[in-house]
Amino acid sequence: MSDVAATVQTVDALLTAYQSGERNFANVSLPNITLRGADLKGADLSYADFSEADLSQANLRGVDLSYANLCEANLTGTDLRGAMLLGTDLRETQLEGTLLQSADYDPDETHFPLGFDPKAADMKCDR
Numbered sequence: 001m002s003d004v005a006a007t008v009q010t011v012d013a014l015l016t017a018y019q020s021g022e023r024n025f026a027n028v029s030l031p032n033i034t035l036r037g038a039d040l041k042g043a044d045l046s047y048a049d050f051s052e053a054d055l056s057q058a059n060l061r062g063v064d065l066s067y068a069n070l071c072e073a074n075l076t077g078t079d080l081r082g083a084m085l086l087g088t089d090l091r092e093t094q095l096e097g098t099l100l101q102s103a104d105y106d107p108d109e110t111h112f113p114l115g116f117d118p119k120a121a122d123m124k125c126d127r
Contacts, residue, residue: 011035018043031069046084056094085110086126095121 005028008014014025018040029049039059046066056076060083067087075090077097087109095113100121105112107125112118118125 011038014040026064051089085123090116 004017004022005025008017008025008028008030011030011033014028014030014035015038017025023042024044025048026044027047028045030053031049032052033050034054035050035058036054037057038055040063041059041061042063043060044064045060045068046064048065048068050073051069052072053070054074055070055078056074058075058078061079062082063080064084065080065088066084069089070093071089072092073090074094075098076094079099080103081099081101083100083103085103085105087106089111090113091111093113095116098121100118100123103121103123104126105118105123107118107127110118
């Protein structure tokens with residue numbers, strides 16, 4: 001866990017650290033929080049826990065969400081273009097209007113909501 005991620009326990013702490021130039025938030029655990037409309041473009045959120053979080057309308061372009069838990073999160077209208085979604089848990093996640101073009105996924109390890117087609121969303125298979 002990064003030193004910063006260990007100290008980030010609130011939305012305000014995350015946003016303040018990001019605005020200060022920090023980008024490594026690997027392993028941060030912020031389930032059931034609201035980051036609606038937040039700009040975290042290019043951040044490392046790998047192995048993070050954002051289960052049941054509201055990330056709708058957020059700018060997560062190019063974010064590394066590898067092996068993150070986004071189960072039951074709201075990603076409606078979120079920009080995830082070019083994001084790393086390798087091994088990410090997106091089960092029961094709301095993806096209506098989510099921009100996923102060129103986002104990387106692993107067909108064996110990334111878990112999508114039932115009926116979701118990553119090819120139709122113009123995502124990039126990493127295998």
